[in-house]
Every structure is written in structure tokens, then in C-alpha cells.
Amino acid sequence: MENIIMYPADNEKEAVDWKAIQGQHITAVKRNILVLGSGGREHALAWKLAQSEGAHVFIAPGNAGTAQVGVNVNIKPSDFEAVKDFCLKQEINLVVVGPEQPLVDGIVDFFKGDAELKGVKIIGPDKQGAQLEGSKAYAKDFMEKYGVPTAKCFKVNKDNLNEGYKFLESVKAPYVLKADGLAAGKGVLILNDLQESKDELGKMLDGKFGAASATVVIEEFLKGIEVSVFVLTDGEHYVLLPEAKDYKRIGDGDQGLNTGGMGAVSPVPFCTPEFLNKVEDRIVKPTLKGLKAEGIDYKGFIFLGLMNDGGNPYVIEYNVRMGDPETEAVMTRIEGDFADLLMACADGRLDEVHYAKSDKTAVTVMMVSGGYPEAYKKGMIMSGLDNLKDVVAFHAGTAFDAEKNVVTAGGRVIAVTAHGASIEEARSIAYREVEKIHFEGINYRHDIGLDLMRMQ
Ligand code: AMP
Ligand code: GLY
Numbered sequence: 477m478e479n480i481i482m483y484p485a486d487n488e489k490e491a492v493d494w495k496a497i498q499g500q501h502i503t504a505v506k507r508n509i510l511v512l513g514s515g516g517r518e519h520a521l522a523w524k525l526a527q528s529e530g531a532h533v534f535i536a537p538g539n540a541g542t543a544q545v546g547v548n549v550n551i552k553p554s555d556f557e558a559v560k561d562f563c564l565k566q567e568i569n570l571v572v573v574g575p576e577q578p579l580v581d582g583i584v585d586f587f588k589g590d591a592e593l594k595g596v597k598i599i600g601p602d603k604q605g606a607q608l609e610g611s612k613a614y615a616k617d618f619m620e621k622y623g624v625p626t627a628k629c630f631k632v633n634k635d636n637l638n639e640g641y642k643f644l645e646s647v648k649a650p651y652v653l654k655a656d657g658l659a660a661g662k663g664v665l666i667l668n669d670l671q672e673s674k675d676e677l678g679k680m681l682d683g684k685f686g687a688a689s690a691t692v693v694i695e696e697f698l699k700g701i702e703v704s705v706f707v708l709t710d711g712e713h714y715v716l717l718p719e720a721k722d723y724k725r726i727g728d729g730d731q732g733l734n735t736g737g738m739g740a741v742s743p744v745p746f747c748t749p750e751f752l753n754k755v756e757d758r759i760v761k762p763t764l765k766g767l768k769a770e771g772i773d774y775k776g777f778i779f780l781g782l783m784n785d786g787g788n789p790y791v792i793e794y795n796v797r798m799g800d801p802e803t804e805a806v807m808t809r810i811e812g813d814f815a816d817l818l819m820a821c822a823d824g825r826l827d828e829v830h831y832a833k834s835d836k837t838a839v840t841v842m843m844v845s846g847g848y849p850e851a852y853k854k855g856m857i858m859s860g861l862d863n864l865k866d867v868v869a870f871h872a873g874t875a876f877d878a879e880k881n882v883v884t885a886g887g888r889v890i891a892v893t894a895h896g897a898s899i900e901e902a903r904s905i906a907y908r909e910v911e912k913i914h915f916e917g918i919n920y921r922h923d924i925g926l927d928l929m930r931m932q
């Protein structure tokens with residue numbers, strides 16, 4: 477074991493946690509939980525799971541923040557054999573897969589197919605189910621087949637490029653071009669000019685996004701306002717987790733380049749019961765019916781990236797995991813024992829578990845490195861984290877340096893989440909605390925939630 481746990485030399489807290497865990501076989505419920513991933517989403521998942529009864533949380537590989545709620549384990553989620561080895565040695569009961577890549581690469585199939593891992597529950601779809609995110613062409617075919625409302629599209633590869641040009645000519649600007657495969661969130665181009673779109677289509681097919689853009693999905697542009705709706709399903713039953721709005725552009729007023737997400741708000745005022753009923757009837761139910769009909773065993777999260785056009789929901793994309801930074805808002809609004817909920821999900825008993833969400837509003841502000849989403853520096857010493865009040869700071873890209881300082885280690889660095897009775901109250905607390913955090917080059921949006929406040 478010692479060789480795969482990052483402890484204790486450079487982190488006193490981890491050493492203490494580890495010893496506590498070693499001795500603890502006395503709680504009525506003992507659940508060893510492994511969260512795979514290293515971002516703000518994984519910190520939020522681990523933070524919530526750590527509050528569950530009898531939970532001992534491990535995070536592989538984690539970051540400086542996850543070390544506060546569990547034990548970081550120096551294993552890459554892509555190394556399935558190492559994950560297995562750890563699960564067996566540490567008697568892990570539940571594995572929660574944070575990012576999409578291990579799911580698309582078949583980690584759930586690996587677990588299900590291994591007799592030694594029979595007793596280990598895992599949250600996430602199998603490889604075929606993960607295609608809902610792993611291949612946009614697959615997702616579009618699926619939606620078409622099962623009547624899920626989405627934008628009209630045309631799939632292009634090198635063999636039918638001319639038809640692709642014709643489709644572009646047949647739709648109005650803006651033109652939406654999507655790489656079929658995973659492209660680290662960068663594979664979508666939205667362009668106003670027809671000729672530029674044709675040129676970019678050619679470049680994509682020529683490998684602009686590597687193998688991911690060997691097929692390109694051209695889509696009609698959907699108007700409206702976006703929202704992320706999260707479903708937890710055991711294949712038979714489902715619960716709607718709190719929805720959230722993500723802020724994708726780097727600059728205030730939705731200006732500048734796309735990012736992984738600069739902030740989130742949950743709940744979203746325009747997600748009225750009437751709208752959410754439509755989401756359930758028109759999207760969630762046909763999606764689950766389709767998964768069943770395709771013989772896909774789906775026990776995990778479905779993240780619906782939706783466009784609300786005049787009160788009607790359309791699917792922009794499916795993801796097969798939770799969103800980031802939405803999770804940093806959503807987890808703070810889930811009440812009760814989250815490990816219970818996930819265990820029940822893995823067992824196909826989601827209908828038996830009580831699930832409730834807080835009425836409070838959560839506002840999350842993401843602090844990023846200067847230059848992000850383009851080139852940025854790492855290793856900037858962070859200060860102010862110990863002075864935060866009334867908020868939870870979820871670490872995204874952070875690490876410890878040799879002197880045990882918390883330093884920046886990524887583009888998105890830390891997400892600060894506050895609660896309030898209204899968006900106004902939550903955002904004023906969040907921004908009050910954000911101002912206490914410092915590191916060289918720090919950047920964040922100042923307008924998270926402002927647009928939604930006007931709708932409240
Ligand atoms: P995706 O990776 O498919 O979510 O696309 C990234 C972003 O591009 C989405 O969050 C939307 O903001 C935008 N987008 C994608 N598809 C469309 C569409 N058909 N119409 C309008 N905007 C879109
Ligand atoms: N926040 C969008 C995503 O996680 O893909």
C-alpha cells in the first residue's frame with residue numbers, strides 16, 4: 477500500500493487522516509469510496525461523499541483541496557489495473573468516476589468483467605453508454621431514433637464532403653461544426669461566415685482535432701438560453717439532481733474565448749416546474765427508454781446540456797458525468813447521505829432512497845490563472861484560503877509545492893461557492909470572499925448570476 481499513497485511526508489493532514497482510517501473498523505456502516513479525477517468537480521464530489529455515514533474517501537489523483545476531505549492516491553484514472561489493485565487492497569466499496577475519458581475508455585466494462593471486482597460498485601455508464609458523450613454522431617443518431625428534441629444535423633466525413641457543403645448552404649448562420657469525438661471541450665466551432673465554415677470543415681476533416689474530427693457533425697444553430705440538467709439513473713429509476721447554469725466564456729458579459737466554465741448558479745430561475753416537467757417527459761424518459769432498448773446498462777449521471785427556446789427544451793449535448801463547475805454548486809444543494817444515494821443507484825434501488833434538495837441558491841465563482849484559456853503560468857503561491865468565511869472553496873488546479881504552499885497547477889484554479897436566500901445574497905457572499913484570495917495573475921468573472929438575477 478505504502479507505495480501508492482501520497483503520504484505522509486509532505487502533508488501532515490493526510491498522515492493523520494490515514495492513521496484514523498487504518499484503525500476505523502468500528503462504525504456501523506463503513507464505506508470506502510474512491511473518486512477518480514483531480515478537478516473542482518472531484519473535490520465537490522469527495523466533499524459531499526465525505527459527509528456520508530461511515531465514509532472514507534480516497535481521490536485518485538486528487539489535488540490540494542481533496543486532501544482536506546480524504547486521502548489522495550497517486551494513481552492515474554486511465555490505469556485501470558492500478559485502480560483495480562487499489563480497490564482490492566483498500567477494500568473499496570464504491571468507485572465514482574469523475575471525468576468522461578475513463579468511461580469512454582471502458583472502465584465500467586473493465587470492472588463488470590473482472591470477477592475479483594464483483595463486490596465493488598461503480599458509478600458510470602459502460603463503454604457503449606459513454607458513447608452518448610464520446611461520439612456526437614452516435615448521440616445524434618440516438619436522439620433521432622428515440623425522439624429526443626435536438627438541433628437538425630448532418631454528419632460529414634471525407635467521403636461526403638460535398639453534401640456537407642450543401643447542408644451548410646441550406647441552413648442559416650451561425651454555423652455549428654462539432655468534432656465527433658472527445659476533443660477536451662474544444663471541438664465545437666460556431667462561425668458566422670459560410671466560406672469560413674466550409675474552410676474549417678475541411679480543416680477539421682484533415683485532422684484539426686486529430687482523430688476526433690475525422691467525422692464532423694454540422695448542426696443547425698439553436699436559439700435560447702442554456703442550462704445543465706443532471707440526472708442520476710440506475711437504468712430503471714431516476715432522480716433529477718439540482719440544475720445549474722454554467723458561464724462558459726472567459727469575460728464578463730459572455731465575451732471572449734470559451735473556457736471549461738467560469739462559474740455556476742443553482743437553481744436556475746427559468747427552470748420552472750413546468751419546464752422541468754417538459755425535460756422529464758420529452759428528454760429524460762425517452763432517453764432512458766432508448767438506453768434500455770439498446771441494451772445499455774446505465775448506472776450513473778446523465779448531464780443534459782439543454783437549450784431553452786421559448787420554454788421548450790432541446791438537447792445540445794449529452795455528457796455521461798457531472799459538469800464542472802456545475803458540480804461545485806450542485807453538490808452543496810443536495811441534502812442527505814450522498815453515498816446512500818449512489819450505493820442505491822449502483823444496486824438498482826434508486827426508488828427506495830429519500831432524496832431532497834436545498835431551497836437555497838448556490839453561486840460559484842471560478843478563479844483562473846492569468847492567460848487562461850490560452851497559455852498560463854503554474855506554480856503561483858496562493859494566499860487567503862485560510863481566511864474564508866461562509867463559503868466552500870473547491871480546488872480545481874492546485875497542488876502543494878516543496879515548502880507545502882498551496883500553488884496554482886492549472887488554468888481553472890479554485891471555485892468559491894456561497895449559499896443565499898436569493899442569487900443576489902449568494903453572489904454578494906461569494907464575491908466578498910473571492911476578494912480575499914490572491915495569486916499572481918488571478919482572474920475571474922464579476923458577473924456570475926447577474927443575468928439570472930434579472931429573471932428572479
Ligand atoms: P457542446 O460541446 O456540444 O456542448 O458545444 C459547446 C457549446 O457550443 C455549447 O455549450 C453551446 O454553447 C454551443 N452550441 C453547441 N451546439 C449548439 C447549437 N446547435 N446551437 C447553439 N449553440 C450550440
Ligand atoms: N461545464 C460544462 C462541462 O462540464 O462540460
